[in-house]
Amino acid sequence: MAKRTPSAAEQHRRAVAAYVAAGGEESVQRVITAVQGLSRKLDQWYARQLTDLGITAGEWAVVATLAKDGGALTPSQLADLTNVAPSSMTHRLDKLAERGFIDRTPDAENRTRILVRLTTDGWEFFSLAIRGSDVVESDVLQDLGDDERHELARMLEVVIARLDDVDA
Amino acid sequence: MAKRTPSAAEQHRRAVAAYVAAGGEESVQRVITAVQGLSRKLDQWYARQLTDLGITAGEWAVVATLAKDGGALTPSQLADLTNVAPSSMTHRLDKLAERGFIDRTPDAENRTRILVRLTTDGWEFFSLAIRGSDVVESDVLQDLGDDERHELARMLEVVIARLDDVDA
DNA sequence: GTCGAACACTTCGATGTCGAAATCTTAGCA
């Protein structure tokens, strides 16, 4: 009677059924549930890969955010962008600085602020990790043709464009 | 020089650019980044809503998993399905039991196992939360027509069907 | 039947995160 862990597809099917039974709209729940399920699975893989690279998911979020921004950000901004409390950022930055991935310098124009920047080592680490994960991600999308990928990306970007409006 | 938090669309654009610059493939990164960004934002909303309802995201994951399964699951299975260490599940279940959302009964057939079930109160809580979040989710998808939603769901489900193969 | 390996859950110590309070800096206003 050992109920095995069901496949991702089966979990998705059940989740949608449960949400619809609870009063959700089907066309909405199919999309949202799929997005969440896919993201969860990706997170699991990233966590495993990052463990191999000797970094926490939270620390990676900081590195990636700095890489995406391309410039310098304050601890508060990083906390906001990576979705953690500002007080939690202090220790994270300590560890990343120890590791040589970031630089912390006081802002000359406003001494209440500290500017965090990615070091060269930080950039190299980011690039290395991305090239590693791109392989897995390509595998995941292998059943979609190029046209389908673009159409999928387009629709998701339409949804994303709406996010800030809904937020308010 | 206060660099404001950029819009979700802008964050997405930058993230894809950074990933591609680091060596990722564009058609892959556009999709993956969009899925992750969307999921993050949804998680933020859920966390806020769940805080209002007086429950943790982790505890909600347990309730939702039990609701999706429809039957009884063991602590180990719940830990696996909600992506958490088995040892962490003990305390979570304690709190959910205190709250009256779950029942814990020893498995008569195998006394090393414990069966966790949703109570009637647990079901009602699940249903209430789902109906609340469905409103936000519908808003997010409002720019997609019904045909587009189905096409989006279809493609995402194709990707999900591939997940277990890639996992192995 | 008995022994040992495997399994399921819990306990334990270490660490990460949170929200509130403390510290220091800046901005606005009289």
Place this chain on the structure above:
DNA sequence: TGCTAAGATTTCGACATCGAAGTGTTCGAC
């Protein structure tokens, strides 16, 4: 200038999570 309010970061105590070790149960080989 002097005073107060607001902002940015860190410190602090409480709590959740993790991996490892501990306890009790089941299963299979002999």
